[in-house]
Amino acid sequence: MADEPHSQLLPAQAPIVGGRHDFATVTDKISSVVLTQKTPRGWFVAVAFSASLMLMLFFSLAVLVTKGVGIWGINIPVAWGFDIINFVWWIGIGHAGTLISAILLLLRQEWRTSINRFAEAMTLFAVSCAAIYPLFHTGRPWLAAYWLMPYPNTMGIWPQFRSPLIWDVFAVSTYATVSALFWFVGLIPDLATLRDRARNPLLARAYGILAMGWRGSARHWHNYETAYLLLAGLATPLVISVHTVVSWDFAVALLPGWHATIFPPYFVAGAIYAGFAMVLTLAIPLRKAYGLEDFITLRHLENMAKVMLATGLIVAYGYTMEAFMAWYSANPLETFMIWNRMTGPYASMYWALIFCNVVAPNTLWVKNLRTNVPYLFFISLVVSVGMWLERYVIIVTSLHRDFLPSSWGMFQGTVWDWSTYIGTIGLFLTLLFLFLRFLPAISIFEMRTLLPGAEMKEPGQ
Secondary structure (H helix, E strand, C coil): CCCCCCCCCCCCCCCCCCCCCCHHHHHHHHHHHHHCCCCCHHHHHHHHHHHHHHHHHHHHHHHHHHHCHHHCCCCCCCCCCHHHHHHHHHHHHCHHHHHHHHHHHHCCCHHHHHCHHHHHHHHHHHHHHHHHHHHHHCCCHHHHHHHHCCCCCCCCCCCCCCCHHHHHHHHHHHHHHHHHHHHHHHHHHHHHHHHHHCCCHHHHHHHHHHHCCCCCCHHHHHHHHHHHHHHHHHHHHHHHHHHHHHHHHHHCCCCCCCCCCCHHHHHHHHHHHHHHHHHHHHHHHHHHHCCCCCCCCHHHHHHHHHHHHHHHHHHHHHHHHHHHHHHHCCCHHHHHHHHHHHHCCCHHHHHHHHHHHHHHHHHHHCHHHHCCHHHHHHHHHHHHHHHHHHHHHHHHHHHCCCCCHHHCCCCCCCHHHHHHHHHHHHHHHHHHHHHHHHCCCCCHHHHHCCCCCCCCCCCCC
16 A cells, blocks of 8 residues: 555544454464565675674773773763763653553553554663663772662662662662553464474474463463553553653752753653653554555654654653753852853753753644654654753753853763764664564554454454
């Protein structure tokens, strides 16, 4: 099914599944992406490109371990640089997967079905990229893991549990664990479908092991739905809590530019904002490359654009309140900090993020633009850049002007900062392409439940 004309308006209730599909055609179309006998040449090209970037990451980390964090651009007073900027950026991107899967499931939003599977996978890959930064920021991770783990030891040394950096360890690891379980449990029925359809005996055996003996009985469906719903309930508060805890890394510090109570809600909104932008960035090429326009329809893209618009307004409100409270507090240090962001040496970064996160996305109020696929792809890239700039401005501009002018300093990322960051993008894309090749990117059985005449209580029929 070809892409619809960009100027075409969607009907009031556009279908979730386009075309004329039945149970067999839905299963055939989605499973054929994985079970195709010949891997597309484009997939090899994409994996070769992303893997080359991933190798650059490994090389950068090897140099980092050999020479130390001095190869990065961090200094005094900017002791946090690309490492924490990219950590927060990747964690934010990982939020959309859990939001789509858990919260929209509990709210019975059926349009989530076509995008929840690869959004969940995106969450796991983004968290994997994020975990690299705090681990290597410690300088010697093989010692940091030993000294920071909270276990009894003969010297009576414990981590500082009053530090939000320790809270991050528990919040992010819990989030990653629950997200992985949620993703795997959702895959089980589809793994059984691939097991039964695979012609390669090795693949059939591998899918059979992962399917854990699934046969589609009434008891299996009952246990599955119970477990899936419980995991959705566990994952929902994590969406709010994880980026709230990440914002406390800054908000609990007595530092102008960070010490703000509005950080938790607008960090959470920003995470959802960045996450949905990344889902759009991935969904639009995916539907085109694999011919999935009937399953990822304009209705899905428009709904995601609406979520981006809503969360973007919350983020814009956060920027406004941050500037207003800096002025209203009558604290000269806070006033100086926000004025320095707007007019200081990093002013271009600040106004670029305002354009990317506030001005450009507000064009989505126009329906013709909101349903224009190439424009949505462009806006999703703009928002991803804007959210990275937001973290850069928050961290760097709050640190580079210390309390004493004699302690002022500028920060600039080195070639190793950039190679590590670009390398994590390569790691993310490599994991994503491997996922698309070996596992169904769209939930087969959930798509079947959306077809006319499908029995919602027994999706296995």
